[in-house]
Amino acid sequence: MNPEPRRKDAVPPSDEAALVAAAQAGDPDAFAAIVRLHQRTVYGVAWGLTRNAHDADDLAQETFVRAWQALSRFRTGEPLKPWLTRIAVNLAYSLFRRRKRRPETALEPLAEAGKQWAAGEDPAEEFAEQERAVRLDAAFAELSEDHRAILVLRVVEEMSYEEIATTLEIAVGTVMSRLSRARAELRARLESPDAAAHAPETPPKKARP
């Protein structure tokens, strides 16, 4: 049930520490190297949390801008990944609050649904699956930001409970119970008619001048 890892960002800690030290001394190439080492991780978190390419790009870029600005306070020798991930998650939280929890519409999943449907064999079954995917997207958008964040770290980044605990600065036991509650919440919303109300037939936002 667990697929093979999609990628491994294994960076020897000593190399990373050297890059951090150089970047802290003001070397832009060292910082660019840090960006390249971690850009896929940061983008993955950003996309999972926003689920649209424009916001994900903004969020990922902004994460590294903040990281550069805060780099002098970063303790050399610590791993960068949890720190960068935490910055991305916190920026996403600010974004959510600015938008007052207005969920994003599921444009990209729908576009993807169209592609897959075209290639499918059994239209009825395909449609049921895609309809569920759209409802899942809407249900996910309605979760609390903590639940969204922990699911993204687990599902997208495939972090262990220990890594998630370090990243979010919470206890491992809290990781376990929060993930379990996030899943229960998601399943409940998927099965409830309320979640279905956000299916594509009734797009939630249309107002654009």
Place this chain on the structure above:
Amino acid sequence: MSHLTPDQLSAYVDQALDEAEREAAEQHLATCMECLHELADVARLQRELEHALVRDPGDAYFETFADRVRPFPDSGRTVHRVRRVSTTSRPCGPWVPVFLPR
């Protein structure tokens, strides 16, 4: 053994149980259709979430990503702030001439 808790099922899917816990869970799952059904649901959700939350924008995107990160040293904060502010007070900023024919 009593039914598996939601926490245990969730951690089982994440392969986050220690060995003894996992063995106990598997022993229970071998005889309990109810828990097996719950497990299948959680596992299905996990697969669906992977599909919903994982997106690879492609190698070309990442080739230029680092070059777009601003600010780098010195130009720092200022460039960033100017870009932010400028969105509210158009037209201004050095890029405008690119879009407006002289």
